[in-house]
Amino acid sequence: MARKKITEYKTKVLLYRQLREDYYGLSFNTLHNSINKLRSQLSKNITYVVKVDQGIKKRLKSGLMRVKVTNEDVIKFIQDKKNQYYSFIIEPYLDYPKDNERYLSLNLEENGINVLFSSRGGVDVEQNSTGVHKLIYDEKNNDDISKKLKVPASRLESMMKVFKENNFCFLECNPYIVKDSKIIFLDAACEVDDTAVLNLPSGSWQEDDFVYGQNILKTEEENIVTKLSQSSLSSFNLSVLNPNGSIGLLLSGGGASLVIADEFYNLGMGGQLVNYGEYSGNPSRQETIIYTKAVFSLLLKSKSSKKIMVIGGGVANFTDILATFTGIIDGMKGRIDDIKKQKIMFFVRRGGPNQEAGLAMIKSFFDESQIPNQVSGPQLSISQFVENIVWEIK
The missing domain is CATH 3.30.470.110 (D-amino Acid Aminotransferase; Chain A, domain 1)
Known part of the structure; x- marks a missing residue:
């Protein structure tokens, strides 16, 4: 299943x-x-x-x-x-007293349908976990459960019928209210057994009803990076977060890249990230050029009036900083005029093999191109690095 x-x-x-x-x-x-x-x-x-x-x-x-x-x-x-x-x-829109909100979830487990319910539902139900009750549903205790839920027994029977006949695995109604003996589902979430798609009653869910947490339509840049990763021994990924954000991320190394992204969210700037992604595994110069162009394309398309590109990462074990920075610079060279026109500022933090030469080279490139920048090595902590960026963007 x-x-x-x-x-x-x-x-x-x-x-x-x-x-x-x-x-x-x-x-x-x-x-x-x-x-x-x-x-x-x-x-x-x-x-x-x-x-x-x-x-x-x-x-x-x-x-x-x-x-x-x-x-x-x-x-x-x-x-x-x-x-x-x-x-x-x-x-x-339905206007109703907030204290009428209730919580109900049904979860299919080995020993039956696990019922969780609370007289206090809504977005903060997790903070009221002590008020959430748990029991296993049985047709014999339907009346007793319905009384606890404060819903008519026939309504609960109907919900259970939907759950079973449509091969639900999980159903959460949070919140729901009861008005004039009617259940009103203000919010609902459902998971089904997809292997049952050919054995469902008429009018039930179909594969077209499956949903995913992000847009299944990838941007041109995301498709480029997907193909790049599939053809390379190195690792590349890129996901668009806010296409009109202020901060582009060109990050290296999965662990450090996650820490940097998390720091932005912790400081309340997660919504300003244009993208998340990272490259790792000592990519070639040409691969780095392709990845850099894709990330820059996203930032340049953003409608934000103030933009920052973050070139960051932790301390690499074997990725050559000089070689990857050479690829990054080559990837930017065709967009220098656009970068200057949009007044993009660069923040760089990186460490690893050939870090001194790599940092000096990229610093020289920015200065000679008259592009505002702050370049540092691993002596600057990631938290301070991100704080500097947030201070600048605000």
Whole structure:
């Protein structure tokens, strides 16, 4: 059995259908749907909740959800996010007392369906873990569980039927509320057994309902780096985070690159990162040129008014710093005018074989090209290195 996430929209369609209740949500997929068609489906007279629908948790805290917005706000949110995400759910906004929020999750385990529930749901349910109760579902204790959940027994039976017939492995409703004996699922997450796709009831989920946490459409730069990594003995990866961010990352070494990225998030600047990625394994000069061009292309495309390129890493064991910096410089030479026009500042921190010669060479290149820069070796801690960048960008 392989668990896969399906859309919140499909999850709710299946739940409400079994409960025989109307559902007024909309699904929008940028790969298949037209913005103009969506606009025609939205009303000017009501407000909405719009969310990225790709199995991502804590969307409100991550800026992937807007609440109580107009129809035009919905369109703008999708247009702003479409380069990073492709699946969205739109629902009419419902006003309700926050203390009515409840939590429920069902998880298929060896000994049955594990039920977790709490009378206090919402985004901070994890902070109220002492109020979360756990038990194993059995048809014989359906009435008892429904009383604890404060939902009608028939409704709980219907939810369990959806869970079993559609081969759910996991279902989380957080929060849900009960109004006039009806369950209203404000947020839902679901995982299914993908091996059951050929043995499902009519109208159930299909492979098209599977979702992934990031955009499956890669940028040109990401595709270039993927092909580069596939054909090389060295390692390369590149993922776009915020295409209009202020900070580009050209990092070496998996461990140090993660530390540098984490430092930006710890200082509240994670949202300004254009990309994450790293190169390692002593790449050749030509490979470094290709990777550098891809990263620079992303930063140059950003619409941010202030830009910084970070060339960083820890202390390499065998990667030749002079050789890789030569490749980085060669990768920049064709974009010097663009770099100067956009007033990009460079921060460099690196250590390893030939570090003195490599650092001196890249420092000389920046100075001669009249590009603002700060170049340092491993004597400068990573935390201080990142703090200097954050101070400059602010």
